[in-house]
Amino acid sequence: MKVISVPEYCLGCGLCEIYCAAQHDGYDGNVLKAYKRGQPTPRSGLIKFSQISWLNTCMNCDDAPCLNACISGAVKRDEDGIIYIDENRCVQCYTCVMVCPYGHAQPSSKSGRIIKCDLCRDSEGIPACVSHCPNAALKLVQGGAEQ
Amino acid sequence: MGAPLNTGFQMSTPVFKVDRDPDRCIQCGVCINQCANEVHHMDNDGWMWIEDEKCVACQRCAVLCPTRAISITDFPVIYRENSHWGSASIREIYRQAESGGVLLTGMGNPRPYKSYFDHLLLNASQVTNPSIDPLREPMELTTYLGNKGSLITETEKPFLKLKVPIMFSAMSFGSVSLNVQKSLSAAARDMGTFWNTGEGGLHPDLKEFGSCAVVQVASGRFGVHPGYLENSAAIEIKIGQGAKPGIGGHLPGEKVSEEVSLTRMIPAWSDAISPAPHHDIYSIEDLDQLIETLKVATGYRKPVAVKVAAVHNIGAIASGIVRAGADIVAIDGFRGSTGAAPMRIRDNVGIPIEIALAQVDSRLRDEGIRQQASLVAAGGIRSSADVVKAIALGADAVYIASAALVALGCHMCQMCFTGKCNWGLATTNPGLSKRLNPELGIQRAKNLLAAWGHEIQEMMGGMGINAIDSLRGNRLMLRGIGLNPQELDLLGIKSVGD
Secondary structure: OEEEEOHHHOOOOOHHHHHHHHHOOOOOOOHHHHHHHOOOOOOOEEEEEOOEEEEEOOOOOOOOHHHHHOOOOOEEEOOOOOEEEOHHHOOOOOHHHHHOOOOOOEEOOOOOOEEOOOOOOOOOOOOHHHHHOOOOOEEEEOOOOOO | OOOOOOOOOOOOOOOEEEEEOOOOOOOOOHHHHHOOOOOEEEOOOOOEEEOHHHOOOOOHHHHHOOOOOEEEEEOOOOOOOOOOOOHHHHHHHHHHHHHOOOOEEOOOOOOOOOOHHHHEEEOOOOOOOOOOOOOOOOOEOOEEEEOHHHHHOOOOOOEEEEOOOEEEOOOOEOOEOHHHHHHHHHHHHHHOOOEEOHHHOOOHHHHHHHHHEEEEEOOOOOOOOHHHHHOOOEEEEEOOOOOOOOOOOEEOHHHOOHHHHHHHOOOOOOOEEOOOOOOOOOOHHHHHHHHHHHHHHOOOOOOEEEEEEOOOOHHHHHHHHHHOOOOEEEEEOOOOOOOOEEHHHHHHOOOOHHHHHHHHHHHHHHOOOHHHOEEEEEOOOOOHHHHHHHHHHOOOEEEEOHHHHHHHOOOOOOOHHHOOOOOOOOOOOHHHHOOOOHHHHHHHHHHHHHHHHHHHHHHHHHHOOOEHHHOOOOHHHEEEOOOOHHHHHHHOOEEOOO
């Protein structure tokens, strides 16, 4: 599974980033609490270029370079095929940052460890970015990107 | 000659007040990037600012704000109002004294004239005849539009078959975005009804939806060519529009993008102003010729509709239109909407659709020509109850436009003419029009038609009627409440209790 953007209908509003941040780090989707009390860190970033914008997120590659390159086994794939980070194992070598063909994996400004989209695997339902996009410009589709 | 004042000073205070709750605002900037009117901005020090005077109360920021931090209210009135001079009248004079221009506006007549739909009550069966449960028994909504006099003639006349008695009214590409037309056209096709191109021609992307399109021929003749007429379900000659009877369409140059210019076959960024009259129609006889011309041009395979605004003496006008050979007469009441119209015309010209409809239906029946044309009511239909009342007053079907736009996200701010529609509807700006994803738009429009269809069936069932044909012109199903004897007479209905 992966989330894909439909730039044709992306408003560039940034709600995906906001709800992404609120869904992680224990805020449980509470935007107000995340932004007023915490240090919200979106996993996926909105890219704006002229009038076009899209969400840069994990493509869950079939043969994932980050998974292959991780020197400490922190990048893992769960039974649903979702690639996620085991934060306790991350040694901040940033090899995954360099090998990610989509420029998605990034160090957290808080902990320095890697954070990436995990398709909101800890919560029920579809990922927060998809469910909160006001224009259906994000879609959850089956399959990962081929490398 | 009027000339705009060369000063930034404005006499008027803002119309709306935008409040941001600091306890809730997370400075995410969604309001800033969503407002095409540039009401919100953040300065270099991270302060959020609001310019109330730019706000049109479209609610875009308030709806998208993830923490509900924004509320929009009327600006506290500081005008010294009295019962004759309201704040709107005063403000409009300030605006005209500054601009020297005609006041433009959008959407339908908002003035507090009597809404007759709200003074009509429906019947329901009790004891003496049974009501019908639409979930258990068949309930027919299929409607045919066209000349039904053909039953007794040798040649078969063309007609439109509607699975719900509701069509999408004319909204041209240019006045609304292509995504609006994509949404409505596909919804119309899927729901077995029709959409209307308006007078802006048919965009090449929508060619496949020609078979469920009523194509308009208006006084500007924008986008009219043989292929356009041929690729259609019906042709509509637009004589008048409820929002601006007596004047032609007005598409401000700001909305005439390259795409619009190609579809309309006019220069880009130039005002598209349709003449007030059709310059080849100065009488009923001339209308007869144009109807015949269009029928000949399409081999008598398409019904021809004539759309007029509801004005004084509409009964005689409609009679003339039917005698001129129109298969469908569309009447647009004074609540009908527009993308751009002079405010004085929109607010002061025309008559209510309810009275016009009753008058036309009665007149055509009295003259024995009602079967020669179908009647389509337009202008201010807000709900399925309005549809049922319009049909009981004599309509065969209704046109909806405002209701369809509201389904797609319109918040009725009435600023369509600026081309800065924050909901991506009444604009041709690519950055704004992409705010309507047709995938969602199609489903929303279909849901609206489906919901109204169910409600119409419920109301018909209550009346003990199982086919929409039996409701048409069935004014015994209506009673007037709070109407005087003359109004009841004009509507051809009895009073409540009678």
